[in-house]
Amino acid sequence: MSIPRLTACIVSTGEEVLRGELIDSNSAELARQLGEAGFEIQLMLTAGDRRMDLDFVLRTALDRAGWVFMTGGLGPTEDDLTAEVVAQLAQVPLQFDLPSWQHVERRFAEFGIPLTENNRKQAMFPAGAQILANPNGTAPGFVASLSLAGDERRVVALPGPPREMQPMLRTFLASLPQARKATHSFMRFLGIGESSLAEAMRPWADQNIELGYRAIFPELELKLYDASEAQIHSLRAFALENFADYLLDFSSLGTPELFARYLTETGQTFAVAESCTGGLVGKIITDLPGASAYFLGGVVSYANSAKHDLLGVDAATLAEHGAVSEPVAQQMARGVRERFGADIGLSITGIAGPDGGTDQKPVGTVWLGRADAHGTAARHRQFVRGREWVRTFAAHDGLRWLMRDWLQARWRATVGGG
Incomplete structure (x- = not known):
């Protein structure tokens, strides 16, 4: 018995999208969720x-x-045409849905916005369509069925705002009986280029195994499409043997998500002292909900006086070795850990450029510091490609360094269990 294929096309609408005034993040999110x-x-x-x-x-x-x-195209204005065009293609009239209209009325009342007659358009759907509730906005979505050359087709219409579209899509997909679940495997890397990784993976591509690469700055995602368990295990073992210095995880999780899991699973708290990254580590961590459970705070100590006054870095050390140095990175990490009472302290001090480099310390030089109950350590890194590259790679690399042992145990458990 053959397994039926689920095929889909993605359509985004709106003049602002077509003209490039609005980045079309919806199509990327749709493709990801639909593929999964x-x-x-x-x-x-x-x-x-x-x-x-x-x-x-x-x-x-x-x-x-x-x-x-x-x-x-599900709004109340004249240029919102999704329901009308779908109804024409399905050769059915538009039909007023009272529960949807009552939902619109409630939402406008909650927002304290006057309701106008043209808003009734948001309760008009192709006859026979399944209505999709929108808990985060006014415009419901719908699913319309139509026939094309004797075959049934379905159009799933969703609102444009991502905060409305994404939960509606997840709810709808969860309700579908899956005819075919593709087996995909993800890997995440940090610090290796797409061309280098693709060249190393050529033996798998030569076996007609479909590999996909996606740069998610500053990381690189590798996806093995519709693969067998044996293929997935073999590729993971190869990556662990050859790319452990760049490997993040055998999943689609990025550095911030992994670091949150690391701290949560180990029950540790964290504080950070930043110089060249200017608070970027703190932003990365607090972009995720729930960070208050493990992130105690940070110090952006850009000036040497801030390193001395706020973190206790020795003035003589700063004068002798400079702000971008091993002993300063260690003292910054120890200082921020002690001041916040954290289990782990991280420091980042470097030369992001475009100016400020020397022959001994060129632009891109970064020192990372770590402090925990076992003492302090430092790590020298040399990044390239410009200011934002240096800052972003330094932030992610520092977090990866802190959870290195945890990551390695995670990799071994995954490959060993494969």
Whole structure:
């Protein structure tokens, strides 16, 4: 018995997307979630707010795939045409849905915004469509079925704002009976280029195994598509043997997510002293919810006086070795750990550029410091490619360094259990 394929096209709408005024993050998120749910993505298409263009991209998408997932065009204005165009293609009238209208009324009342007659448009759907509730906004989505050359097709229409679209998509996908669940495997690397990794992975590509590479600055994600367990295990073992210096995890988790898990699983608290990164580590950590459980705080000690006054770095050490040095990095880490009462202290001091480098300490020179119950340590790094590269790589590399032993145990458990 053959396994049915789930095929999908992604359609984004809106003049602001078409003109590049708004970055289309929705299509990327749709592709990721649909791929994980077993859909094979055929095309990504973008149309403005013109009826003929929207009709064209929908017909094109429906000709290529059994499902079309689209975002945008569900608002109350004249250029919001998604429901109308889908209804025309399905050859059904638009139909007013009272519960959806009541939802719109409640949302406007909560926001204290006057409700106008044109908002009734957000409660009009192709007849027979399944309504998708929108808990975070006013515009519900819908799923419409239509026939094309005797085959059933489905259009899933979702609102444009990501904070509304993403939870609605997850809820909808969770409700689907999965006809085919693709087996994909992820790996994350830090500090290796795409071309270098692709060259090393050539033996797998030569075996007609599909590999995908995605740069997620400053990291690189490798995806092994629809692979067998034996293939996944073999590739993991190869990566562990040859790329342990760059490996982050055998998953799609990035450095911030892994560091949060590391601190949570080990029950440790953390504080950071930053110079060249200017608070970037603190931002990375607090971008994730729940950081208050393990992150105690940080000090941005850009000036030498701040390193001395706030962190207790010895003035003589600063004068003799300079701010970007091993002993200063160690003293910064020890100082921030003691002042916050943290289990682990991290420090970063370096020369991000474009100026300030010397022959002995060129631009890109970074010293990382670590302090914990076992003492202090320091690590020298040399980064390239410009100021933001240096700052961003230093922040991520520092976090990776702190959880190195934990990561290695995690890798061994994964490969050993494969």
